[in-house]
Amino acid sequence: MAEPQRNAGAPEGARVVKMGIGALLRSWLLRHVQTFFYTLGQIWRRPFNAILTAAVIGIALALPAGLHVLLGNAQQVARGWDGATQISLFLKRGVSEMRAELLARELDALPEIGTVRYISREQALEEFKSLSGFGDVLQVLEDNPLPAVLVLFPKVEQEQGPEAMERLLEQLRTRPEVDLAQLDMQWVKRIYAMMDIVRRGVWVLGSLLGLAVLLVVGNTIRLAIQNRRDEIVIIKLIGGTDAFIRRPFLYTGFWYGLFGGAVALGMIQVSLLFLAGPVAGLAGLYGSDFRLHGLDVLTALALFGGGCLLGLLGSWLAVGRHLREIEPT
Amino acid sequence: MIRFANVSKRYPGGYEALSDVSLHLVPGEMAFLTGHSGAGKSTLLKLIALIERPTNGQVIINSQNFAKVARRRIPYVRRDIGIIFQDHRLLFDRTVFDNVALPLIIAGHGHQEIGRRVRAALDKVGLLSKEKMYPITLSGGEQQRVGIARAVVNKPPLLLADEPTGNLDPELSREIMGLFEEFNRVGVSVLIASHDLDLIRQLGHRVLRLDHGRLVGDTGGAR
Numbered sequence: 001m002a003e004p005q006r007n008a009g010a011p012e013g014a015r016v017v018k019m020g021i022g023a024l025l026r027s028w029l030l031r032h033v034q035t036f037f038y039t040l041g042q043i044w045r046r047p048f049n050a051i052l053t054a055a056v057i058g059i060a061l062a063l064p065a066g067l068h069v070l071l072g073n074a075q076q077v078a079r080g081w082d083g084a085t086q087i088s089l090f091l092k093r094g095v096s097e098m099r100a101e102l103l104a105r106e107l108d109a110l111p112e113i114g115t116v117r118y119i120s121r122e123q124a125l126e127e128f129k130s131l132s133g134f135g136d137v138l139q140v141l142e143d144n145p146l147p148a149v150l151v152l153f154p155k156v157e158q159e160q161g162p163e164a165m166e167r168l169l170e171q172l173r174t175r176p177e178v179d180l181a182q183l184d185m186q187w188v189k190r191i192y193a194m195m196d197i198v199r200r201g202v203w204v205l206g207s208l209l210g211l212a213v214l215l216v217v218g219n220t221i222r223l224a225i226q227n228r229r230d231e232i233v234i235i236k237l238i239g240g241t242d243a244f245i246r247r248p249f250l251y252t253g254f255w256y257g258l259f260g261g262a263v264a265l266g267m268i269q270v271s272l273l274f275l276a277g278p279v280a281g282l283a284g285l286y287g288s289d290f291r292l293h294g295l296d297v298l299t300a301l302a303l304f305g306g307g308c309l310l311g312l313l314g315s316w317l318a319v320g321r322h323l324r325e326i327e328p329t
Numbered sequence: 330m331i332r333f334a335n336v337s338k339r340y341p342g343g344y345e346a347l348s349d350v351s352l353h354l355v356p357g358e359m360a361f362l363t364g365h366s367g368a369g370k371s372t373l374l375k376l377i378a379l380i381e382r383p384t385n386g387q388v389i390i391n392s393q394n395f396a397k398v399a400r401r402r403i404p405y406v407r408r409d410i411g412i413i414f415q416d417h418r419l420l421f422d423r424t425v426f427d428n429v430a431l432p433l434i435i436a437g438h439g440h441q442e443i444g445r446r447v448r449a450a451l452d453k454v455g456l457l458s459k460e461k462m463y464p465i466t467l468s469g470g471e472q473q474r475v476g477i478a479r480a481v482v483n484k485p486p487l488l489l490a491d492e493p494t495g496n497l498d499p500e501l502s503r504e505i506m507g508l509f510e511e512f513n514r515v516g517v518s519v520l521i522a523s524h525d526l527d528l529i530r531q532l533g534h535r536v537l538r539l540d541h542g543r544l545v546g547d548t549g550g551a552r
Binding site: 027028030031034230231233234235236237238239240241242244327328329 | 412436
């Protein structure tokens, strides 16, 4: 009934009609929307395979991402120590109390320095007496042997690293009033060096596991292609382009990556929840109110984005490698 | 519509499936291709469907010289040829409707257009009531009709059929052939490979006979 009457001269059938840009774009979009839901429906109907693959990808993504979160927390702790770092400026004996206080105010105004506490020679003596328990010994001495001290709390940012601290120290040493400027730099340096190693380690681990994700997705898609060999042949026979055949596999890879990212996110959050209690307890023992921080939005997005990208790339590699082998005979 | 000029096809290993075949089918013509098994019927159809390329000679379909069709363009050429297989080649995890809709989805038609054309094609082959069923639940004859609906849904100017009645009883075979004649009546060129000589004789269309890769008989454009 609906078959229109043709005459022998002009049956041009399904020949691609020339379309405008708008129509082309619409048709392109339509195909993607179709594939989007089609592949999602396929996964929905047989979720077991997808769940397994997503779990493997999730574990592989969760390891480096989780380490990244822990490292971020460690940096947070180290930043706390930075704040606690103090520089002691031992002033020369000849420096008067007025000069010392003037210097304290001058240093206070410097941007690198947070607060300055001035401990006069008398105060130092008092402190020593009360804290050391050697007060009686000092009574024997005629003169107060202790120098006046300026205690500085530097305001050096994490990113500037230990070098900035060193520069500040150097600068303080050149002051004529200063006899000795002291800071336990070694300790801070070691912490930074260790974190540097861990940070690189996270990258190495991340790259290796990223490669693993690529292989897992690639292999899963390769099996999917082999399972649907007949279907691919039929589609090729009735005029499906390579792009048309490729598309559902690419979307499937994308979904695996996305679900993998979600699994990784869940694993990390659950692990952090699991660790939060003991960490808070430990922090409490050190008199700190430090709390574990979860994934920030940016890292979570990177996790999803990385998962999707790896999924897409893995399926792209598999499809490119295996689709050409399947031709109708 | 179909023009073969001194076409030979030699497979790797030296077996010559077609030797020096020349033939011409005008648009709107219907013809049968016969011969014993191994005579080259399938190879000839494969050359038209661009599944194989000739070793020698030229294949011109729909005024397109296939020697000049790049691999990338093959899908677009195939969309103008409706192919029907002996083993139907349906997708068993999709409904009848989805099977027939596939060529339209590939061509990028809209949702409504697809629904309209699929139902028209199913109505034509008498399976409109079974659009929601899965092919596995249909009989052999019905499956073949789904295959035919899929081949014509795109309204191609040329239909190829490889032993379309190979597994069907005479009654069903005549029905299927009747369908092909209907499509031919509205201007579609039809080429059917078959060895059902009785049926072919009854229908009285042009017959091309192959023997060991050579065209040994042609009853001419007897329409």
